[in-house]
Amino acid sequence: MTPTSSPALPGSSLSAERRRRELGRLAEGGPDATVDVLVVGLGATGAGAALDAATRGLTVAAIDAHDLAFGTSRWSSKLIHGGLRYLASGQLDVAHESAVERGVLMERTAPHLVRAQPFVLPLTPLVSRGQAALARAGFLAGDLLRVGARTARGTLPRPRTLSAVETRHLAPALRPTGLRGGLLSWDGRLSDDARLVTAIARTAAAYGARILTRTRALELGRDGALVRDETTGQELRIRARTVVNAAGVWAGGLVDDVRLRPSRGTHLVLRSEDLGRLSAGLHIPIPGESNRFVLVLPQGDGRVYVGLTDEPVDGDIPDVPEVPETDIGFLLDVLGSALDVTVHRADVVGAFAGLRPLLDTRDTAGRTADISRKHAVLTSPSGVVTVVGGKLTTYRRMAQDALDAAVTAGGLTAGPCRTASLPLVGAARPQVLAGLDVPARLVYRYGTEAPAVHALGVEDPDLARPVVPGHPVTGAELVWAARHEGALDTGDLLDRRTRIGLVPEDRASAEQAARDALARTAPVG
Secondary structure, three states, X not given: OOOXXXXXOOXXXXXXXXXXXXXXXXXXXXXXXXXXXXXXXXXXXXXXXXXXXXXXXXXXXXXXXXXXXXXHHHXXXXXXXXXXXXXXXXXXXXXXXXXXXXXXXXXXXXXXXXXXXXXXXXXXXXXXXXXXXXXXXXXXXXXXXXXXXXXXXXXXXXXXXXXXXXXHHHOOOEOOOOOOOEEEEEEEEEOOHHHHHHHHHHHHHHOOOEEEOOEEXXXXXXXXXXXXXXXXOOEEEEEEEEEEEOOHHHHHHOOOOOOEOOEEEEEEEEEHHHOOOOOOEEEEEOOOOOOOEEEEEEOOOOEEEEEOOOEEOOOOOOOOOOOOHHHHHHHHHHHHOOEOOOOOHHHEEEEEEEEEOOXXXXXXXXXXXXXXXXXXXXXXXXXXXXXXXXXXXXXXXXXXXXXXXXXXXXXXXXXXXXXHHOOOOOOEOHHHHHOOOOOHHHHHHHHHHHXXXXXXXXXXXXXXXXXXXXXXXXXXXXXXXXXXXXXXXXXXXXXXXXXXXXXXXXXXXXXXXXXXXXXXXXXXX
């Protein structure tokens, strides 16, 4: 099943003015100021909950202390996994759910943002023949997951074995000595995780949800929340019939009796030229581990991501996690075990880390890598519904389960969930996307809105130029983000609506262009 089209949903544009107007209406009080559902947190799950609620006919306000995708949802591997790792560890329900949700995104709701990504597992001397046979069986089992999820073969091709020549053709940087060949598999890849969240939030706004960034929850209760407008310092109460806490790793700080064991996943950012031409991603086995890999992920924008780690995090939860040198050293060491090129510490031009909100079940004393990624929905004695665990791929199902619980907790009358077949802003059938007469890179990021973004550069040639040498993002994309995607400051533009900020040097070069874009959209007078 493929989506029809959502070229420019009326009411989907987010802006500073819309935020100010909608927050003001909530502050004024009155009969229309009480919403059915208040969602706290605007990562993928929170934005998904807002969309689910709005499309069930409920009134919704969704808030975040910072920006869309400010937390974990912008720090992922940018992959939509089919659940192979969970199948290997015996978590059959999580594996099936992941495969189903991958198909939903690729074929129905966001085919413009999620596409098939080939991966090569090189059969180096560090991979025994027994391990290779096990991996091959795993990839075939993963293909059965695809069949069970009813995802078309044309969407995700069949895995197969590669010769050594084919393997090095796809990844010339691999060390040829002892290379026996490779295993080719396929999974889903996002153009950008934060852009997915933006699309979800904008679609929710089109159905009437009030999307309110820079709005911090100070206290949560059954009947709403005390919040603070972070742009003005004003405090106000948002009244709601039920509350969904989707604050991720910060969820435990808003309600009692929710214990989390955050896990840190770190990625490195390299320049593409340091690894040569990569036509596929790589699964590089971690020495001494039977079912863990370091991923090498070419991005098509002159950068390559390398990740990821899985380390427990203790203590206070920072707004932006720091990347320890031990994680960087570990990832570089694994790279060195398979590549014919040496990647030095100085070649790492950026790094980022995200914290997974894993539920502390108190029955896992070991590594966070061993904790189930199955999500949990908890209703507190005060009536607040909290959703934790899970992963980016399954955000939609997490939101659906949270809304089901919220409807029960609030005694609400709501329609059925519609999000499994609802195209997000920009989605369309593949043939429609392929027929758009604009650069393919824009289609992969904006879908049917790509011609409108491209037109900004045609109207003003200054906006058609890249804002950073060697990086494809143009001034037109920054202006579009400020006008239609709710970007309020340079951080929103450079760190979430685009990925420029992952490289500090590039971020500094683009600061002025970001300020100019905001100035173009500022109200006059």
